[in-house]
Amino acid sequence: MKGWVTVDTLVLPKMGQDPTQCEDAVAVRTTERAVVVAVADGATEAAYSRAWAQELVQAASNLEEAGKLVEAVRQAQVPFSTRLEASQTDLPWYVAQKAQQGAYAALLRLRVKKHIDLDAGEEIGRGGAWHAEAVGDVTLFHLRASRLLRAWPNALPSDFGTRPDLIHSGAAGSLDRVQQLHGAWQPGDSLCLGTDAIAAHLLAGADRAVRFAARPRGDWATVIGKARAEGMKNDDVAFVRLTFEQP
Amino acid sequence: MPYSAEISRLQPVAFLLLLDQSASMQDPFGGAEQQGDAAPSKARVLADTVNRLLQNLILRCAKEDGVRDYFHVAVIGYGERVDALIRTDREGDAPSALVPVSALADRPLRLEPRTKTMSDGRGGTVARVVQTPVWFDPHAKNGTPMCQALDYATQLVRTWVDVYPRAFPPVVLNITDGEATDGDPLRHAQQLRSYGSDDGEALLLNVHLSDSTEPPVSFPDDIAGLPDEFARTLYQMSSTLPFTMRAAAEAEGLRISLDTRGFVFNADPTALVRFLEIGTRPSTLR
Numbered sequence: 001m002k003g004w005v006t007v008d009t010l011v012l013p014k015m016g017q018d019p020t021q022c023e024d025a026v027a028v029r030t031t032e033r034a035v036v037v038a039v040a041d042g043a044t045e046a047a048y049s050r051a052w053a054q055e056l057v058q059a060a061s062n063l064e065e066a067g068k069l070v071e072a073v074r075q076a077q078v079p080f081s082t083r084l085e086a087s088q089t090d091l092p093w094y095v096a097q098k099a100q101q102g103a104y105a106a107l108l109r110l111r112v113k114k115h116i117d118l119d120a121g122e123e124i125g126r127g128g129a130w131h132a133e134a135v136g137d138v139t140l141f142h143l144r145a146s147r148l149l150r151a152w153p154n155a156l157p158s159d160f161g162t163r164p165d166l167i168h169s170g171a172a173g174s175l176d177r178v179q180q181l182h183g184a185w186q187p188g189d190s191l192c193l194g195t196d197a198i199a200a201h202l203l204a205g206a207d208r209a210v211r212f213a214a215r216p217r218g219d220w221a222t223v224i225g226k227a228r229a230e231g232m233k234n235d236d237v238a239f240v241r242l243t244f245e246q247p
Numbered sequence: 248m249p250y251s252a253e254i255s256r257l258q259p260v261a262f263l264l265l266l267d268q269s270a271s272m273q274d275p276f277g278g279a280e281q282q283g284d285a286a287p288s289k290a291r292v293l294a295d296t297v298n299r300l301l302q303n304l305i306l307r308c309a310k311e312d313g314v315r316d317y318f319h320v321a322v323i324g325y326g327e328r329v330d331a332l333i334r335t336d337r338e339g340d341a342p343s344a345l346v347p348v349s350a351l352a353d354r355p356l357r358l359e360p361r362t363k364t365m366s367d368g369r370g371g372t373v374a375r376v377v378q379t380p381v382w383f384d385p386h387a388k389n390g391t392p393m394c395q396a397l398d399y400a401t402q403l404v405r406t407w408v409d410v411y412p413r414a415f416p417p418v419v420l421n422i423t424d425g426e427a428t429d430g431d432p433l434r435h436a437q438q439l440r441s442y443g444s445d446d447g448e449a450l451l452l453n454v455h456l457s458d459s460t461e462p463p464v465s466f467p468d469d470i471a472g473l474p475d476e477f478a479r480t481l482y483q484m485s486s487t488l489p490f491t492m493r494a495a496a497e498a499e500g501l502r503i504s505l506d507t508r509g510f511v512f513n514a515d516p517t518a519l520v521r522f523l524e525i526g527t528r529p530s531t532l533r
Contacts, residue, residue: 014255016255016257045307047309047310047311048311051311091381092352092353093352093355093358093378093380094306094314094352095309095311096377097309098306098309098310098311099311100365100375100377101306125438146359161496163498181476198492233253234253234255246307
């Protein structure tokens, strides 16, 4: 049976770097009636960013319900901080100080639900709802009929600065900058999530996001390689596309 | 656009710190809170500040698996002599006064245990002993051979841009408390700034440490209003700030224009720290 949604993902390190150094992370959890996607971007100037980004997306995708970003982050902070603390023996002075500073990452969590007709008790192919929560500049794109309906929380290339809101790995890290947005999807729509470099690039040109999202997953790395050569910021890239099938 | 090259291990940026070590650096800052023997000398404050800057530059490049060489750093003292205060002696590195930060991280002069108050991760604070690196100690003797120091920096800049022709250009931060005693530094500064990479000419930023209680003149954009000829010379020696440093200056609450120069006159210790923070923000790391 054809699924109601197809999920494609790409995680690409900076040009010239090894995939094991990539500090962007993606996790997807799919059930029969819902999909939860989490994308995180670990801060370049912090240490342990890769591990923290991975910990965050796992925690954020493990909880199925909408509106669980804060709970997921709290579940990730305690074990991560404990492990970091325990690792602080016989470290060079600079690693010890970075460990004490903790790790930072931006995070976007998206939960997509299929519409259910409660009376009929069956799916009727009318689309459904989505709910997004974000700290920082990982960006959500909602596309319909070859048009970009919305980009969120950043909508313009100039919205991307060098100091986005970030989630700290410390157990008391502040979570007062969580933004939320709701929406509805229709069959044929796409919802895409991208970390800052690809998101800013897609927002910088007319229809770039539409054209990129329409490409086969296998083309993405090549397109990004060309874009980098033409001036796109050479940063890690994480990109996820959810394509809602026509009934 | 100039001054936009991404900083990476393949295209690192060079920071050259020129430190006045003349005899007058034994004096305290003008308006220092403590007076007499209790007041730390400008040389002591400068050594502490620059050691802390080196530490922070390393921490910006440090990951759990080591230090990435986004920066190479030279610290050149000028006073009794003009010489590099740090050098790499790591096997495999070319001998140079410009030291990769990974080599700097591995070879401090000593580590001093210092108590630091930090977050306990639960909303409170906790005092922790932190091993703090020191690379050089204060020194203050003789005159102010600033022209020689600028020439030394020019040689390093010339060699650097031959090796990294497309990188962000070298950033030279000159810290002095007095006028040059070996000539007119403006000509030497112009010579230094005439070298550069494809991304722009070398940047020269100057900070004058204060003997007076006058408030600092921070990052001016107009020569009119500067108090004397010495200040005007330092202003003319200084580069206009590239956009990334302008952004860093604005983040520090300063009023900035396109003509703002990388120059502070009558700096107190706080202004010195802010000057170094802005001057070492050439671009985001990749």
